[in-house]
Amino acid sequence: EVQLLESGGGLVQPGGSLRLSCAASGFTFSSYAMSWVRQAPGKGLEWVSGISGSGGSPYYADSVRGRFIISRDNSRNTLYLRMNSLRAEDTAVYYCAREGVIVGATGGDYWGQGTLVTVSS
Amino acid sequence: QSALTQPASVSGSPGQSITISCTGTSSDVGAYNYVSWYRQHPGKAPKLMIYEVSNRPSGVPDRFSGSKSGNTASLTISGLQAEDEADYYCSSYTSTSPSVFGTGTQVAVL
Numbered sequence: 514e515v516q517l518l519e520s521g522g523g524l525v526q527p528g529g530s531l532r533l534s535c536a537a538s539g540f541t542f543s544s545y546a547m548s549w550v551r552q553a554p555g556k557g558l559e560w561v562s563g564i565s566g567s568g569g570s571p572y573y574a575d576s577v578r579g580r581f582i583i584s585r586d587n588s589r590n591t592l593y594l595r596m597n598s599l600r601a602e603d604t605a606v607y608y609c610a611r612e613g614v615i616v617g618a619t620g621g622d623y624w625g626q627g628t629l630v631t632v633s634s
Numbered sequence: 635q636s637a638l639t640q641p642a643s644v645s646g647s648p649g650q651s652i653t654i655s656c657t658g659t660s661s662d663v664g665a666y667n668y669v670s671w672y673r674q675h676p677g678k679a680p681k682l683m684i685y686e687v688s689n690r691p692s693g694v695p696d697r698f699s700g701s702k703s704g705n706t707a708s709l710t711i712s713g714l715q716a717e718d719e720a721d722y723y724c725s726s727y728t729s730t731s732p733s734v735f736g737t738g739t740q741v742a743v744l
Binding site (some may be wrong): 548557558559560574575608610615616617619620622626627 | 635637666668670672674679680681682685686691721723725726727728731732733734735736737738
């Protein structure tokens with residue numbers, strides 16, 4: 514059974530940092546691209562970042578480029594999102610999603626339950 | 635990358651058919667057959683309903699169908715059921731950023 518479990522969310526002050534993790538199981542992790550998608554309270558979905566199965570090709574939305582870093586450890590079946598210089602507008606539930614071979618091409622067929630990040634003083 | 639445009643809300647009676655549109659540009663929806671559709675119930679993670687414009691993942695009822703014409707993709711739900719009341723989002727591969735979502739559509743079953 515495919516499972517994705519996010520962790521690492523919480524309350525952080527503006528300008529602070531957090532690292533989210535997404536532990537994957539039930540499939541060959543390195544064979545799939547992965548993405549982070551967020552949803553601000555009461556708002557729609559926003560694609561944030563994606564990475565190829567090998568980890569060699571990271572992609573970012575303009576809203577987070579230069580502040581967020583996506584990475585993966587295929588030996589630990591874990592996806593990460595390092596978030597720096599956090600702003601109030603980064604407050605959202607962050608989901609990790611399994612993609613196909615190409616980020617953004619075939620959609621996220623499995624999603625985690627999400628982890629809430631709140632940026633506030 | 636601007637969000638794809640969807641109607642804010644669509645409604646229908648049980649058993650009816652509804653269609654949700656998703657309008658993009660020649661750099662995303664119009665350029666690639668990589669449009670996906672998701673259903674999201676309140677407080678839950680999104681669920682993939684359609685991928686690559688018109689393909690259904692295993693387990694998704696054939697009441698759900700997708701199509702595309704030019705820069706606009708569409709999701710049709712036939713035989714509307716109470717469980718279909720949810721938010722629906724489209725997404726597309728793009729030439730500038732791998733992925734962009736639509737603005738979302740709230741479906742009401744009257």
